[in-house]
Structure formats: structure tokens, C-alpha cells
Amino acid sequence: MKCLIIDAVHESISAELGKFMQVDTKMLPTQEELKALIPEYEVLIMRVDPKINKEILDAAKNLKVIGVCSVGLNHIDMDYAKEKGIQVFNAPGLNANAVAELTISKMLDLSRDTMTANNDVKVKHEWDKYKFVGRELRGRTLGVMGFGRIGRRVAELGRAFGMTIVAYDPFLKAEDFEKENATGMTVEELLKASDYVSIHVPLTPETKDLISAKQIAFMKDDCIVLNMSRGGIVNEKDMYEALQANKIGGYASDVMENELAGGGLTAGAGFASPLFECDKFIVSPHIGAQTVDASRDIGQHIIGKVKEALSL
Known part of the structure; x- marks a missing residue:
């Protein structure tokens, strides 16, 4: 099982999920780059970029979970993700x-x-x-x-x-x-x-x-x-x-x-x-949730959701 992290998130996510799967990091890939990368991964950890459209979701042949380390989900085609059987978790309130x-x-x-x-x-x-x-x-x-x-x-x-x-x-x-x-x-x-x-x-x-x-x-x-x-x-x-x-x-x-x-x-x-x-x-450059406290709390929440979804 493999996990791809594409944004700056708390280090605990990589450390904990790394006990159960291979974890790779590619910071802020473009949509085209992500479309090429995503087929081999079961888990995607991200924040708000890039936009996850139908093309990316179609390419994500093995994807089971998207963990979003923020509140908004307007950057993800939620209806299509649901249709594809991909679970999407965000972190409301923790920032x-x-x-x-x-x-x-x-x-x-x-x-x-x-x-x-x-x-x-x-x-x-x-x-x-x-x-x-x-x-x-x-x-x-x-x-x-x-x-x-x-x-x-x-x-x-x-x-x-x-x-x-x-x-x-x-x-x-x-x-x-x-x-x-x-x-x-x-x-x-x-x-x-x-x-x-x-x-x-x-x-x-x-x-x-x-x-x-x-x-x-x-x-x-x-x-x-x-x-x-x-x-x-x-x-x-x-x-x-x-x-x-x-x-x-x-x-x-x-x-x-x-x-x-x-x-x-x-x-x-x-x-x-x-x-x-x-x-x-x-x-400021979108630093609202950028505190050690919020990052830690969001990380723990997303870890729990991914482990629950995959029965780890």
C-alpha cells in the first residue's frame, strides 16, 4: 500500500502512516503531474491544491482515501469521488x-x-x-x-x-x-x-x-x-x-x-x-492554519480517519 503527500502537513502523518505503507512526498504537483503520479497510490494527503477533477480521479485507479488537511472541499469533485468509491475526509474546526x-x-x-x-x-x-x-x-x-x-x-x-x-x-x-x-x-x-x-x-x-x-x-x-x-x-x-x-x-x-x-x-x-x-x-500567504498547534491536531485527525477507513 502506498500514500502520496502533496503539501506541507504535520510530520506525524508521514511517521504514523509509514508504519503501514510506503509514504512518498511530491510538493504541490500540477494537475498533469498528479495525474501521472496518482495511479499507484491508495492514499492521497493534501490541502487545497491542485484541484482534484474528474481526470485525476479517473487516473487514480487504486485510490481509496483522500485526506484533506484543511476545511474547504470545493477543490475536489466530491460527487465523482463518491461515485468512484473514494472516501474524502477533511478537518473541520481544528484550525x-x-x-x-x-x-x-x-x-x-x-x-x-x-x-x-x-x-x-x-x-x-x-x-x-x-x-x-x-x-x-x-x-x-x-x-x-x-x-x-x-x-x-x-x-x-x-x-x-x-x-x-x-x-x-x-x-x-x-x-x-x-x-x-x-x-x-x-x-x-x-x-x-x-x-x-x-x-x-x-x-x-x-x-x-x-x-x-x-x-x-x-x-x-x-x-x-x-x-x-x-x-x-x-x-x-x-x-x-x-x-x-x-x-x-x-x-x-x-x-x-x-x-x-x-x-x-x-x-x-x-x-x-x-x-x-x-x-x-x-x-499573508494563506497561513491561517499554519500553527504548530493546528497542524498537530489536524494531523492526528487525518491519521485517525485514514486508519479507520483502511482498517489499519
Whole structure:
């Protein structure tokens, strides 16, 4: 039996599964590369790249299990995998605290302009404390779009800072929000009320461009938007234009629509975006779940699911 790992995952996965099978690693293969590799493997361990389409699943003649070390499954043709008898396991909730803490971190960075201040001191060698006048989270309204595990944890941390929580989730009832000391709202109501909008919804045809020029027009001019979910949920062209026109207070993201356009983790990877010109835009390379704690917990979960599926 053989296992193929195609992304950076916790070392325990290779160590534990290696007791039962041969484990090989090929970091972020293209779809064509994976299609050529996959026929000899029974287990595939991955995160979100590349997209697992019908062609790859057809080539995977021996594949029994796909272990996804993340939450979203929109990159896998789930219906076809089920048709082929391939079990797919993800790790819902196990990165919730890691992503929530990163969200709060970026919220604070934009509120206090710490990234620019750091650059002024370290790069420009300027020491001007009067240049930076920030604002506190206390007393502000935090709008959470998507009130699942991550969204609820963000809300919990926001409350610790003295924030008022409003939330949108089409799958929840009013009492579900009330249990979490939040007020349920429509998208438009939330955008109008919030000083901060934090996005925690999956990327689907319904959520594509969920935040675009039309929605930005509802927001306060100093509203800060945070996207720790998926690139494509925020229309980056519209966000760039809003930032340039000072129609929004800032945009913090851990994801971008074309984040792997330059090759992802491959050597020399790079890409450009007009958003990079904006002082009120801060970004990280999809590190939401990249903590030793979340990686360990996800690894143990996926190990258990694979062993259970294969009766190891």
C-alpha cells in the first residue's frame, strides 16, 4: 500500500502512516503531474491544491482515501469521488482558533497601523510617533460573515476586546446567534452597522464576489474588511478602487484569488496585484492554519480517519 503527500502537513502523518505503507512526498504537483503520479497510490494527503477533477480521479485507479488537511472541499469533485468509491475526509474546526487569532492580529495591525510603523523604523529609519494615531477595538461593532466554528471564535475574541457582535449566516436562526451573544442580520444590515467585517464563508458560486463594489457602498468609509477564508469572495479590483478612493478603511487578507498563479510553494514563485500599491492593504500567504498547534491536531485527525477507513 502506498500514500502520496502533496503539501506541507504535520510530520506525524508521514511517521504514523509509514508504519503501514510506503509514504512518498511530491510538493504541490500540477494537475498533469498528479495525474501521472496518482495511479499507484491508495492514499492521497493534501490541502487545497491542485484541484482534484474528474481526470485525476479517473487516473487514480487504486485510490481509496483522500485526506484533506484543511476545511474547504470545493477543490475536489466530491460527487465523482463518491461515485468512484473514494472516501474524502477533511478537518473541520481544528484550525478555528488559529484562523481566529490571525484575524484578530490583522484587525489590530490595521487599527494601529503597525505594519507601516514597523517599516518606517526598520527600513526608513524614521522615528515619528505622532504620525500614527490608531483606534481601539473596544466599543466597535464587529460583523462576522459566516458563523461557523471560526466565525464564532472570532466573535468570542472580539467580545473579549469589548466589541459588539453582529453576524450573518443563512443557515442559522435568530436564537442561534443569541446563544453566542450576537445579533443576526442580513448582509446589507451587517455591512451598514459594522466597523469591522470579518469573512468566514466557503467559496461557492453563491459567495463568489460576495464583497464587491455594491456591498462596499453600504459600508462606513472607515470600515476594515478582513478575509481569512478564500480568494475570490472579495472582488479584488473593486476593493483596490475603494482603497484608492478612501471609500474603505482597510483590507486585510490571508488569501488572494490567484494566490498560486506564480507556482505557489515552488522555487521562484511570484505574482503581482494592484492591491500591493495600497498602504491600507496587508496580506499573508494563506497561513491561517499554519500553527504548530493546528497542524498537530489536524494531523492526528487525518491519521485517525485514514486508519479507520483502511482498517489499519
